[in-house]
Amino acid sequence: MLIELVNVSKTFSDGHRALSNINIKIDNGEFVFLVGPSGAGKSTLIKLLLKELEADQGTILINDKDVTRMKRKDIPFLRRSIGVVFQDFRLLHEKTVYENVAFAMEVVEAPAKDIRRQVPIVLSLVGLSKKSNLYPSQLSGGEQQRVSLARAMVNGPSILIADEPTGNLDPDTSWEIMRNLSEINHRGTTILMATHAKEIVDAMKKRVIAIEECTIARDDKKGGYGI
Amino acid sequence: MLIELVNVSKTFSDGHRALSNINIKIDNGEFVFLVGPSGAGKSTLIKLLLKELEADQGTILINDKDVTRMKRKDIPFLRRSIGVVFQDFRLLHEKTVYENVAFAMEVVEAPAKDIRRQVPIVLSLVGLSKKSNLYPSQLSGGEQQRVSLARAMVNGPSILIADEPTGNLDPDTSWEIMRNLSEINHRGTTILMATHAKEIVDAMKKRVIAIEECTIARDDKKGGYGI
Amino acid sequence: MKARTVKYFFKQSTRSIWRNKVMSLASIGSVMAALLVIGIFLILVLNVDYLATKLESQVEIKVHLMDGLSENIINDINKDIKEIAGVKDSVFLSKDEALKKFNEELGENSYLLEGLEGDNPLSDSFIVTLEDPRLAPKATLAISAMSNIEKVVYGKEELEKLLNITYILRVGSLVIVGILFLISIFIISNTIKLTVFARRREIGIMKYIGATDWFVRGPFFFEGILLGLIGCIASIIILGAGYYFIANYIKQQMFGLLVISLMPFSEVIYSLIVALLVIGIIIGSLGSMISIRKFLKV
């Protein structure tokens, strides 16, 4: 198993229970949609996988490594093995589009030659070749979202997590992005995507995990957005 | 006419032409969808209305006042007359949900009594009564978006502009929000909403302005998202 | 501006200080440190001036009297001298006392005066002290014009040298305190700039929502006052306590060993409070008003 959550619970310090007794197993190469109403706990789940938040209870295994008991110094390496499109993009305002994507490669100390070759490729994949020298503040919402996606893909991670990656995109561009994700998935990358895009989920016929009221309401092999 | 754009053009300093020769007239009490692919210039248009950006050319009238020739000291009053849901939310991180919404009323120097009565009402409208003491960083993406909406509504502006207000919301919550907007619209508020939510646009049967390649590609009285 | 808006500003500013603890502490710390520097130097300047005044007060005019005057006449002369403008005091020194004093001053060479006891060549005199050493020439002239005066002497060269030294000490210390004053203001304003810079996003958002410039500035203004006030009070307490302790220590340990003594605590503390309050609060509040300008233009 690539990702495995066993009895995971998370309650915030203000007493709000976000996740309760979550059990999920995701295999290598799967494509999983994570759905649920606003505030259901999708992003919280993702943050637990990245050790951005600590689970109160339960065990989280990624690549057979126990995330909940991971040492501080190993966290960066966990995060590098996972490409993430953050719901709030998390772009560096002081870096250009190119530098933002390149930064993900610099972090893993990739050779400059590889960086110079790889970054333009992913930027053209998300349709931003022309925007590579602009700063995030000079981009439209959807363009920023695509920079975040490009950054998540650039190191060819074995897991790609995308939190609402099409929220600011028009249907055409969204489908373009979904085609990219499918292709990456076919090449072996496991994809976990939190989304509200009903049409996309319904059309893709992939595994759907629905979170409602802190627990897993549904886990269908080839599901749709709603019931 | 409430909003009137005459021959408006905008080219950015890097040479990118975002809007070219735009002519739009929006009447009091209308409900207008603004659609178009990612990067088409929807947000740029909205920023021009708020004088966040300066038009290179053309005239923009709001409430018969010429925005393009407006003095610096009058800008705050223009902005107060328009409630805005920003695409990137623009919440104050150091203020709680309640304070963020209250701030919009404090800006217009509303009496403390009115603030105490009004803020809880709009927060319950967007379904965030329980979250009023949390900080934006403690909210889910969709919750932050709804705080931004609550803030835009709280002063009962005559114009409400929403830039992608349902991008982070599940379909149910999105419809809830659209019902709210419709109601506000029926009570006389003019609404301009930039969106990619095809289903919503198609279902609402309202006026749709489509921007494509810098110009207005379509302006239908009761249109749909695509052609 | 409505009264409730001012109240609102005040509430916002205290809240913001509290919520941005890291930043508030760092900026209070820097303001305090800058004021400490000013304060330390101010204390030095005050003490230099104090010392200079003390040195200057040691300037004296020697009034040699004719031989064999009656006590009445001497008393009259004394009265007349004391009435001259600028004269602080005048003390009679009989010729015997003068010889004894001279003897002591000579030390090992006092044998030179042996045998003079019987036939004292010195004269009775008045030692006149002045309110301001610069009055010495005038006072000398006035006394010389009186009768029964043999000779009026003051160390002209020494006086000039002394006045030169005290002048340089005063000007030098004032120049340095002026420079440090500017440096401190520079440090405080830079600190404020950084504080405002850290909150540029916040300022922008307020403007986008329709806040007027002064509405955004208000809380920053009060915050500046508060941060300045806190930094200022902290520095006054540190300096006051430090000075009190050191002045006492020196008094106890060095008593008698030194001509130098520190200015009394009570005299120093008022100048300190006034100077630091003005710099801390005014620079704090105005500084934030000015620094914010750049980010208001949205």
Next chain:
Amino acid sequence: MKARTVKYFFKQSTRSIWRNKVMSLASIGSVMAALLVIGIFLILVLNVDYLATKLESQVEIKVHLMDGLSENIINDINKDIKEIAGVKDSVFLSKDEALKKFNEELGENSYLLEGLEGDNPLSDSFIVTLEDPRLAPKATLAISAMSNIEKVVYGKEELEKLLNITYILRVGSLVIVGILFLISIFIISNTIKLTVFARRREIGIMKYIGATDWFVRGPFFFEGILLGLIGCIASIIILGAGYYFIANYIKQQMFGLLVISLMPFSEVIYSLIVALLVIGIIIGSLGSMISIRKFLKV
């Protein structure tokens, strides 16, 4: 760590300084100002020490010789004195010269010595200067043990008073420079804290993408070095130029009026450069490394 990573750090840091111009200027300014304060005081300390040493070098031992010694013997005594440990110089003063000098010293009272010219009661003497005034008692003892010496005198009380004053001057100025040193470090570290605080979001994002702690720190470390270096060079230039100008001005304007003279520029500048470089760069780089810690914990 790979070589290209270090190169990357360096590129990032220069870029970041350039892109955050407002912030970089403000922090360079504060660092510079803090170093200026230290520098000004360091100059004062150096000059106080210089003055104290000068004062101390004026301590002299008077060696009175027996009457009527031959020139040969006097020369021998001179040689012997100069061989004593700690003696810097020894100058012969004949009894006629001594009387003339004494006459001058007495000034208006010189009439007391009238008639002594024929029968000079003073003796020939050596004026011995020392390398360290603290050696005076020892040297006095050694000279006393020599033959043909009538009396050896040094101002014991005066020496003690002088040593006390120079001690207090030295300790006092060192204490103040120490305090200012701490204050400056405090200001610089607060400035860095604010600078890092303004970029907390950036630091968080880097960590979320999988950057290790030292990878995030690297550019901040170099940035600290660069900002420290710039602030440091600026302050050295300002202080150096200022001191050069002032020292020259005082030399020209005040020449002869004063016993006080400033330490030569060339001697001051080295201590200044070393002290400021160390504080500026070390505090700048280490400070940013430490300040960043809080925000790395994500």
